[in-house]
Amino acid sequence: MIAGKLSTVFGRSLSLLVVGIALTGCPSGKGGPGDAQWPKAGQIKTAALPSGASWVGVFFINSSGSRGTMHILSSGDEKIHGCWIAEDKHATASFVGTTKDNLAMFDWTEKRVGFAGPPSRLTAYLVMSSDAEGRVRVAGEYGEDLTNDGGNKWEGVRQKNQEPKEDGCKLEAGDTVPTEGGNLN
Numbered sequence: 001m002i003a004g005k006l007s008t009v010f011g012r013s014l015s016l017l018v019v020g021i022a023l024t025g026c027p028s029g030k031g032g033p034g035d036a037q038w039p040k041a042g043q044i045k046t047a048a049l050p051s052g053a054s055w056v057g058v059f060f061i062n063s064s065g066s067r068g069t070m071h072i073l074s075s076g077d078e079k080i081h082g083c084w085i086a087e088d089k090h091a092t093a094s095f096v097g098t099t100k101d102n103l104a105m106f107d108w109t110e111k112r113v114g115f116a117g118p119p120s121r122l123t124a125y126l127v128m129s130s131d132a133e134g135r136v137r138v139a140g141e142y143g144e145d146l147t148n149d150g151g152n153k154w155e156g157v158r159q160k161n162q163e164p165k166e167d168g169c170k171l172e173a174g175d176t177v178p179t180e181g182g183n184l185n
Contacts, residue, residue: 023057025035038105040141040150041125046101050130055080055099058162059138063154066091070156071168080104083169092169102128105149108142113171126156140144 049055059070059170061084068086075081085094093110105163111119124142132138136158141150 037146038125038149039124041105041147044103044125045128047102049102049128050136053128053130053136053158055104055128056164057136058165058168059156059165060159061138061154061156063142063152069159069169071164071166073164073166083166084110085169085171089171092171094169104138106142107146112177121146121156123147124154125149126154141152 014067040151043149055072056074057072059072061068061070068084068091070082070084072080072082073095078098078101080095082095086092086097091110091112093108094104095108097104097106099105104123106126108122110122122143123139123146126138126140128136128138137155138158139153139155142144142152142154143149144151
């Protein structure tokens with residue numbers, strides 16, 4: 001029971017911290033195309049969002065080695081924040097970012113579930129478009145750290161009829177690190 005109360009208090013505090021950071025901008029203090037932190041995104045010519053599209057939403061994201069669900073929420077004028085959870089629940093991430101038309105840039109902090117050590121921090125970007133069937137798609141890259149936003153491809157599709165939630169990437173009680181053959185990955 002005490003653990004449950006501590007978890008609730010910690011969860012609320014973490015949510016407030018993420019929202020607070022998101023409202024003040026990217027933790028690095030950089031937040032727009034052309035900043036050294038986003039060398040690839042800074043070279044992208046932006047365009048208007050697809051008709052009726054918004055960065056606020058739930059996206060299914062696929063990258064080499066990982067798939068998951070991303071909740072993107074608005075923090076005000078061209079600022080976003082949210083979370084991502086791996087489909088197999090091996091990792092979660094929180095992020096803050098900046099949007100400019102169909103381009104979103106992220107400061108991303110990812111933590112592997114059940115593993116000690118500091119979380120990974122990196123920068124990334126996504127570009128939004130629509131396909132021939134009218135589905136809203138995103139594609140971009142993420143770097144290995146906070147100095148580069150390129151090198152690793154990721155893409156996704158907006159999920160219809162789903163609203164993003166602040167706690168949309170919360171691990172549930174009993175969630176454990178995925179195992180293969182009884183050994184930890």
